[in-house]
Amino acid sequence: MKRNVLLSALAVALLSLCLPYPAFSLTLTFEDTRNYWPGWGNGSRDDSQDTIGDPDFTGGTITVEGAFLKQITFSFKEWESGTTWGKLHPGDLFLDVDSNKSWDYVVYSDDDKLDNLVTNYTTPTQWSLYKLSGGLPLGSASAVPAYYQKSGGDSADYWAGYLIRDDHPIGLASTDGLTSVGTVDFSGWGSTQLTFDFSSSPIALTLPADLTLGFTVNCANDVVYETVRVHTPEPASMLLLGTGLVGLAGWAKRRKGQKPQA
Ligand SMILES: [Ca+2]
Numbered sequence: 616m617k618r619n620v621l622l623s624a625l626a627v628a629l630l631s632l633c634l635p636y637p638a639f640s641l642t643l644t645f646e647d648t649r650n651y652w653p654g655w656g657n658g659s660r661d662d663s664q665d666t667i668g669d670p671d672f673t674g675g676t677i678t679v680e681g682a683f684l685k686q687i688t689f690s691f692k693e694w695e696s697g698t699t700w701g702k703l704h705p706g707d708l709f710l711d712v713d714s715n716k717s718w719d720y721v722v723y724s725d726d727d728k729l730d731n732l733v734t735n736y737t738t739p740t741q742w743s744l745y746k747l748s749g750g751l752p753l754g755s756a757s758a759v760p761a762y763y764q765k766s767g768g769d770s771a772d773y774w775a776g777y778l779i780r781d782d783h784p785i786g787l788a789s790t791d792g793l794t795s796v797g798t799v800d801f802s803g804w805g806s807t808q809l810t811f812d813f814s815s816s817p818i819a820l821t822l823p824a825d826l827t828l829g830f831t832v833n834c835a836n837d838v839v840y841e842t843v844r845v846h847t848p849e850p851a852s853m854l855l856l857g858t859g860l861v862g863l864a865g866w867a868k869r870r871k872g873q874k875p876q877a
Pocket residue numbers: 647665666671672673837
């Protein structure tokens with residue numbers, strides 16, 4: 616390679632590194648490994664069970680684009696029909712984006728989660744996103760923080776005739792004093808995959824970040840609480856370009872060290 620060709624190649628490569636490039640996407644998976652949120656065991660045999668009957672969450676995915684949270688999905692083992700399943704409502708989605716055991720965002724459904732069974736019930740498709748300035752402590756059952764709506768008790772009230780996970784948070788008790796910072800699209804209720812789409816209100820993350828999410832359904836029969844390490848999405852092509860640059864630089868150095876041939 617002639618010297619000026621090499622320099623041009625290096626210049627183009629360096630310039631392309633400086634140009635803005637489209638945000639790259641990264642999808643991470645998580646599994647359902649917890650029975651209840653830390654601090655929220657109830658001292659009964661609920662604590663040793665991942666599921667109390669159905670449904671059974673198996674895990675899900677987190678999709679990040681650039682440094683923004685774009686989507687979270689949750690998967691069920693199966694979705695059945697029938698009266699019991701008709702009593703289910705999704706809970707709110709809690710997010711801790713700076714790993715301090717304090718929720719920073721809640722994706723809130725304006726839906727009575729312990730309302731009587733409604734024929735042809737459908738969940739809202741657009742939920743409100745709230746940013747909790749200062750965070751909302753994870754808390755514990757003994758501290759009985761008033762800011763959580765809880766599942767209720769075995770065979771009591773809405774759950775007459777049903778065993779559930781007692782007194783576990785299922786949502787935000789009240790949005791008084793909070794201002795919505797956007798909306799999140801929700802879909803998939805009645806299927807084996809729920810999707811929260813943050814496209815219209817992407818949450819900025821400081822990467823790398825440990826993202827913790829908390830979610831369940833209104834009976835808290837199966838609770839999700841998982842932390843996922845999110846790093847900056849990096850495309851394979853940029854890695855290759857970087858490797859190529861190192862190679863080119865090494866080649867140029869070797870060339871420079873060579874004595875001119877007579
Ligand atoms: Ca499960």
